Amino acid sequence: MHSHEPIQTHRPTRTPSARVLARDLPDTPAGATATLSGWVHRRRVLASVTFVVLRDRSGLAQVVVKDPTTIEAVQALPEETVVEVTGTVRANPSAPGGTELSDPTFTALTEPALAPPAPLWRPTFEAGLPTRLDHAAVTLRHPRHRAAWQIASASMRGFRSALGALEFTEIATPKLVGTATESGATVFTVDYFGRTAYLAQSPQLYKQMLVGVFERVFEVGPVFRAEPHDTVRHLAQYTSLDAEMGFIRDHRDVLAVLRTTIAGMVAAIERDAADAAALLGVALPRVPEEFPVIHFSDALALVGADPDEPDLSPAHERALSEWARTIHDSDFLAVEGYPMVKRPFYTAPQGAPPPECPPNDPRCEVGRYSNSFDLLFRGLELTTGGQRLHRPSDYAAAMARTGTDPAVLAGYLEAFAHGMPPHGGFAIGLERWVARLVGAENIREATLFPRDLARLAP
């Protein structure tokens, strides 16, 4: 090996002055020279002046053009063209933020851009949802669409931050699995080196196993459901915010952590996505010190349903949320004690009845109800959670009861044979949370590139 001195690589010096973000322009002294970079968001051509609104990651800034040569040059910079603009900072009370850039020089960083399917500068995107989704690469740039995802991004940060503070360890679990027995939902099959594998419908079994390692774990990741129906509520891939924790007394400990987590998510939106929330008119929920809780059987009675109903209908969920809003002044309501027959095999049954429980009260019936809950948020189920079984003998019984072959879950059942604490957890669907917050009618509006029965692109 011989010594060799590398030459200094030549670097373009395209940006002589440092870039100023749109949101920082009002803090730049009037009279100073500043350079903005971004997309031509809108051009407004008046008789003797042209206004160019520039969009960057931080927001919008106004550039005023009076020089006839530059006005002509701007005609060759259609909306969405990427430019660098250097000009003089000037106070203008009628400009956004009270400041604009005047006497500008434009440098195009791209070829002139193709027009979007509908103008991105109008307050709302005026083409329908299919057009919006077909052309997501450009329509996501609309400030309202971008804002919805900024709320999603802040929510993920808040989720992790709240659980990190509680010493949860982040995990990454397999999305390719050998068995598909965990959930009733339909699964996608994968050709796995000639064998059949499945895309994981949730990290449920793995997060439980990892409670045996780290006690407290969370994962933010994709889950897959081969949902055969075209609905406004379901996606074939969505982002699941999963948590699981050991050494709980029962599901109420899980619910308390869920409350802290959601409070963290709301706080992160307030901190990191306040502009996005304001643009979309999002009224962030107040997260109470404790979520109000109602037992499933009480919930059925409250909405006047048959006491033998094993589940709540969407109409019931809306009515219960309305009740929580009126009686408890809460956007959230936890319904606990869902019937065991409607819950997966790993669900822990409700504990022994309280001493004061009347013998003929269905809420006291042993083995009928579970230590699980749904959290309703503004009329919709947001989260399912609860306590899981943790004793090997309970799993053996649950397998027998539900007709599950223990052999296909051998790697999972091993965790219990080797000692697992009482534990439980929850999962929040990120897109469902965001859709509910921003009031989207279709969950696809709360994703970047949705996947469904018909859609595999872009």
Next chain:
Amino acid sequence: MHSHEPIQTHRPTRTPSARVLARDLPDTPAGATATLSGWVHRRRVLASVTFVVLRDRSGLAQVVVKDPTTIEAVQALPEETVVEVTGTVRANPSAPGGTELSDPTFTALTEPALAPPAPLWRPTFEAGLPTRLDHAAVTLRHPRHRAAWQIASASMRGFRSALGALEFTEIATPKLVGTATESGATVFTVDYFGRTAYLAQSPQLYKQMLVGVFERVFEVGPVFRAEPHDTVRHLAQYTSLDAEMGFIRDHRDVLAVLRTTIAGMVAAIERDAADAAALLGVALPRVPEEFPVIHFSDALALVGADPDEPDLSPAHERALSEWARTIHDSDFLAVEGYPMVKRPFYTAPQGAPPPECPPNDPRCEVGRYSNSFDLLFRGLELTTGGQRLHRPSDYAAAMARTGTDPAVLAGYLEAFAHGMPPHGGFAIGLERWVARLVGAENIREATLFPRDLARLAP
């Protein structure tokens, strides 16, 4: 709807005194009563005393048992049984942390646990890697195995935190895609409602599209490679730490952000996983203010390779890393200017040659080299990154040159037609990073539940 007062749910009061974590026991006053919860890590039976080492998420604590009845009870609590222990805090200089729990009462929270495939309390796990992976649910509990993942978990946190501070937006992109043209690696096929879909090999195309929306984006998520060879370096699923940013001058701006990001990852390990790093004897790298950079053609010359070689061999990478350590005192070395022929179609070519470039220097040959880099870390390629094309006309030419049908990438190419800034990014393989840090010979040791040619469980 009629009013209905829910009864108070009865809750077990299994934990009368609050739980103390093992690491907090030394801060508990001697003489106080304390309750620990965790796994029986080890029992040591001596003539007149039995020691029980308890393991929880925070570490280990010693319990000393002298009462004959309790000594007998402990015989029914094999290693890995989950217990709650209440006793008296006592100073003991020979106990871990100088403190132990004496006069204990044990409550088993599970049935007696099955013995692990090899004792978890020995300094290293004494069964081979296949046994370790086959029984991951229990073998991950070994403090050394757990520690490796704690370093992974801290690294993810540091990655996000560094990029979040630079205003990168977190994204979640589709893992089910309709085309498989992005990378040369083999793909998994999925039955997608009767059509063929593929598992995404990387979020590359989507992160670029989203630079058009957010300017700066990152994603931490699974990627899938149907790697047909059984090697110690490859996994069928791994965690990719991806970033992409707009308004760069060239790949050197990307490299600077990569440096900041890796510094953030190292800092997070120091802060959140210091015990894990110490247990594994990890020497964390010093991250220099700037990574040393060498041009690909200089790198070939340095290792004495043929100047027409289009790639570096593993032996070359090791030799170059050795050189960087000796000459630059750096664990990191960036090799820039990889030949265009070895890079994907979206790679930006090296810029115009510097004025001082000798005409016969291969480094000055237009179109031969790219504005991309590999970052070597301790002898191994850790990251590939670089500048991408951003003009639609450049993409049209690249498609023609590489024989790619533009129709299959229509949704991607739309982003460029509608205006995209100069941009670039990088991807770090999480497991590769951790394996290198902890000195694992096999990348499977740096995962929780690896997936490979042969392994789809647990």
